[in-house]
Amino acid sequence: MEDQLGALGLVVNAITLWNTAYLDMILGRLHADGYPVREADVARLHLYWHRHINVAGHYSFTPPDLDSDGRRALRDPGTDDGQM
Template structure:
């Protein structure tokens, strides 16, 4: 990264940042305009150089700070768990959208997103109930532990089996089913 080059064109960077921050121009419009020029202009080189500087600083922090790597890895694992939930829910068609029209493809993708969101909301509500129950039983729930909880587990979802629409399900005062007792995994 050429720091002297960035210092020389710092005023241009400040003008671009002010324009984006004040809403005079959107970031997407700025990028579209810069990309439409036949040859890259000076501002494009300055922005690329600044981006390289930011990326270099991040990579150095990532390599030197073990807690940062752990945090990023935790988030990546949550993303993978969300991906695995979508794969699990998308059991018909081997994960391939076979519709020919774009509108039908969008409907299919939106249905998968809706189903994924439903599962995540359900999980989030019940995870909150579990945390309340643990606190009620005297367990200390540390805020740092919540970073490791994902709303995308799916082992409890029966996507193919028997469905029972029993009207006699007893709901608690909060409108939720009672939590199951923990399973002893010894």
């Protein structure tokens, strides 16, 4: 049981790091592109309210196309593609 809890903690930490890195990258891009980003909205961002966090136990490990810095490209904030 302790091993399972330790593995769960590792997964939660990995999700937190992943989401923090991408949210930082997204906010930086929005600021650089001149989109209005209010600090009150940024304060309400939550690291775990995203569709890619799947608690049902089914995961896809298909590697995404990555940029030269090892991250996937961000979507254009001016388009509505139905993603969160």
